Amino acid sequence: MTQATNQNDLVGQLLAGFQKFESQLNGATGSVHSLRKKALESLDLAGLPSTKHEEYKYTNITKAIEKTFSFDTENTSTQIEPQEIEEFLIPGLDAHILVFLNGVLDPSLSRWEAEAGLEIIDLPTALKEDSEAISKHFAKYADYNRDAYVALNTGFSKDGSFITVKANSIIEKPVVLHYINVVKDGQVHNHPRNLVVVGENSHATFIESFSDVGEHESLTNSVTEIVIGQSARVDYYKLQNDKENVYHVGTTQVQQAKNSYFAAYTFTTNGAITRNNLNIDLEDEGCESHMYGLYLLNGKTHVDNHTAVDHQKPNSFSNELYKGILEDKSRGVFNGKIFVRQDAQKTNAFQSNKNILLSDQATVNTKPQLEIWADDVKCSHGCTTGQLDEEALFYLQSRGLGKDNARALLLYAFAIEVLENVKLEPVRKYLEDLISERLRKDF
Amino acid sequence: MSKDDQILEEFTSKEYEHGWTIDIESEQAPKGLNEDIIRFISAKKEEPEWLLEWRLNAFRTWSEMKEPLWANVSFPSINYQDIIYYSAPKQKATPKSLDEVDPELLDTFKKLGISLEEQKRLTGVAVDAVIDSVSVATTFKDKLAELGIIFCSFSEAVKEHPELVKKYIGSVVPVSDNYYAALNSAVFSDGSFCYIPKGVRCPMELSTYFRINAANTGQFERTLIVAEEGSYVSYLEGCTAPMRDENQLHAAVVEIYVKADAEVKYSTVQNWYPGDKEGKGGIYNLVTKRGICAGDNAKLSWTQVETGSAVTWKYPSCILKGDNSSGEFYSVAVTNNYQQADTGTKMIHIGKNTKSRIVSKGVSAGKSQNSYRGQVHVMKRAEGSRNFSQCDSLLMGNNCGAHTFPYIDIENKSAQVEHEATTSKIGEDQIFYCTQRGIDEESAVALIVNGYCKEVLNQLPMEFAVEAQKLLALTLEGSVG
Structure with missing residues (x-):
């Protein structure tokens, strides 16, 4: 009972903040604003999920948020020197860079050039213009009735970006979205929102990266919707190398049209509690999607990856590989859902989750779930949890490697199965360095 | 319509073979559930005070619980006040041998292909047959008694071995475990009790046959198996049920307590009436089964073949x-x-x-x-x-x-x-291979499905494996994907 009332308090606090939020909109009300209100109504009705909620059974992020954050304070200043963000950039990557400070796009730190077919607009501007392109897609896919955190984000959606790729264009440079929370003076919470629309026969790469500057706690509740046109191809990276007092709830909602291709790479190497929702709707035939994930957790880090692939039409293919290494008191949660609808004959869907536990205090909760309504399909899933092979370790030691090095090498070999799928060379190099250093130092 | 579809059609239109009702006068409790009904059941069964208290406690717990909705099944909600919670076949005295058992009951078993005499003679299986909640025949009891094995109906165990029942009832599935277990604890009608003393290896497979017979009667079986240190038992349970239009509730509880170095093998073939092909009728099978390996080196094995029931939750x-x-x-x-x-x-x-x-x-x-x-x-x-x-x-x-x-x-x-x-x-190539070797499509499917299930069927004791294979064939022959 106490939990329920506490939660109402939290939702109450959040809803109370909405009036202040409304006053900051400067009368910029339109179709989006009624949507915000509807989303918050749904939030008010459902409340934020506790562990009683099946989807949040192992991740009590609501309670953690309630304990850690107070929502009656303003976000603190975003004073930051340009060189302070340098360390977050991926070295050697020639890219369009968007920098968000506390969820708000900062034009002075961002740098993107004009590239044929690519259009990047600040979300407030896009919402004000309320063009046909945005009203057609905005908040049409991430269902706020399904997840209270999406409802929360939708209710407070103001800042973020609207990115469009025109049909028949190949965007050479990846678009990198750096979310930097400046928590030097106090805690920060924000709800960034992105909409990416990729036209027919196009190809683009997007990278979302999350980091913090300062000592205080931060909460990011982001939603990114990606709409992929016919025969288009999108690569999407989510890089999370936050501090241990960073809370993150993120939903990525992907809609795939006929013969399109989508690949998601999720790397989580730090944080307090991280919850990633990756939902992919394969709306037509011939789609292909890949999901790769790697989480390296130590300390008390808690990472929860939820993925859902919905095969709605025939002849689609999906492949999923998530791997985790868990040390200390960390906890890894994985829930992969594959739905194969009645129409989706000749579907091939594969799913695999593998974990290494290095400590008795670490916990893995995994639930690879298949729901199939079509008969002519090939679906399989597998998951394993275990520890390092003693014999392999012994072999390496017998060849002159120290135990720590041997261990790091074996763990790296475990991780490489995911890493080697990263196609962007500088990103792969960056992750390889980051991961091998982490494995040597913290595991 | 392709040939596959035709065969599928044929198979799906197959009627339930074991459907029939036999008239046996039963002594019934009035419909509904309240403390008085529980007192009625308890009094009918001449139960001691502590068990009545235990039942009442379970009923109070149940009244405060909510029906679980998380399972991936949907069925109209059950009106628990519209169920008869007790019905017993009328019998003048407890039968001492098979000859004294109601011939109509024996006929029932014959229809099912389970003749008690035959089983006694051919397979050496001791059968504790339960029809509508009250045990009517228990065989091989003497032989088991020599070894100190207790195998009897639950109500008999309550009368004759109250200390054992009191010690172990609810120890594996507590009253408050779940909604249906609480309901069962409150109103359980009868069931089986099995106790294997220390170091004894049960020389035969112990078996019970369950049948739901009187209309509108929920069955609330309770089975308790206790295996003392170093003992072994293989226990079988199987069921078939007659055709019925109204949904019937079956909420059983099985508890198995396995001590150090003991081994229990529990096998079950379940073939409750699944409803007709429009999905009308059929049994709701909402069962709680749990065993505990309480001591070191204990072993517990569950094998189940589920072919029946409109709804299974198990x-x-x-x-x-x-x-x-x-x-x-x-x-x-x-x-x-x-x-x-x-x-x-x-x-x-x-x-x-x-x-x-x-x-x-x-x-x-x-x-x-x-x-x-x-x-x-x-x-x-x-x-x-x-x-x-x-x-x-x-x-x-x-x-x-x-x-x-x-x-x-x-x-x-x-x-x-x-x-x-x-x-x-089932792959077309697999079917094709079989047909080109002269095996018709129907047999090919049976062959493939049997092969697919072999790993499980192999775990069943011989007598059961035969029945299970028959059931699979009945349910699945001719269905090509």
């Missing part, structure tokens, strides 16, 4: 508390027409070096939904635990569904846990 579980104990779960679940099955297991690893193995084979046809829901939980102190799970689904036709919900929770680094699942249909 998760035979093992609590592996003793070090080096092991649990096994082998299951074949076949659904057809509008049947819904949500079944699986729980393996709770508490002791060190505990092992578990899960093999689940689901076959769905028609418009049925078949779900595997299982949990493997390795607790912190369960050093060196090992689990292997495999759940395969076979789909026949494109109106059915197969679902897998495996929960895997690991809290110990030395645990090794593997889970595998696949979903597929």
